[in-house]
Amino acid sequence: MSPFSGWGRVEDLQGGLEKNLPKRAIVLDAAALILGFTEIEDAVAVTSSKVLEEARDRDARYRALAAREGGLIKVIEPEPAYVSEVREVARRLGEIELSDADVSVIALALQLSRQGWDTCILTSDYSIQNLASRLGLMVKPILHKGIRRMISWEVYCGACGWSGDGKPGNPCPKCGHALKRRPRRESR
Structure with missing residues (x-):
């Protein structure tokens, strides 16, 4: 059994929020998670199990597990329909080198956004930034300035x-x- 099993659904986020807080979610890719971008004021930090599984070296896996066990991040799986939509848009744009984890980050942000959440993706990956921007999702680059223009x-x-x-x-x-x-x- 994977140490990252026990993930939830988007609906599980509702129970962890106080009634008066806005529904804000920061979706973390592997780099954001490994670099420790887990404590975001007034927002829930979320990621998918596929992102956690990308943490391959011992220190990165430890930080990912500690963040999850410490309640700093919620591990949520996007619905298959959103994953399919992201894959189709990626195919049309020629973004064929996205990993399953990258697709899950964008799909999770897309799902949360369409369900009324104020959502932002934290990433250093140009392909994630490009595709997320094409889908109208907010992206906050880490480690560099981010994309200058969208590319097909x-x-x-x-x-x-x-x-x-x-x-x-x-x-x-x-x-x-x-x-x-x-x-x-x-x-x-």
Whole structure:
């Protein structure tokens, strides 16, 4: 059994809030959790079990477990419909390198936001920032200034010029060279 089992649902957050507090949630990715961004004034810090499982080294796992056991974070799983929606938008934007943990962070923030929560994602990951911004979610970058603009990606072949659905590194369906990824030219 995983040390991170025992997660809850979004509805479980309601019981932990006092009636007069606003419904504010800070959704933490692995970097935010590991760096200790768990004590947020007037907000509930939440994450998913997939984020906790990304804490691979001993110290990071200890900090993650201590934050959970100490009540500093709530571990909530997003509903599958939100995960599917995030994956579909990520596919359309070419954000194909998101981990399951990254998708769960965005899906959890999207779910909470649509359920009336004032939600913000804390992350250092540019792909999370890009996709979350496209979904209209608030993002607070840590460790750097954050994204300057939103990007859609395209997969292409540098040898023959083919572009379309594919994964960087896979062979081009037209000529066999390795596919690459680049920012899509935005129409103005």
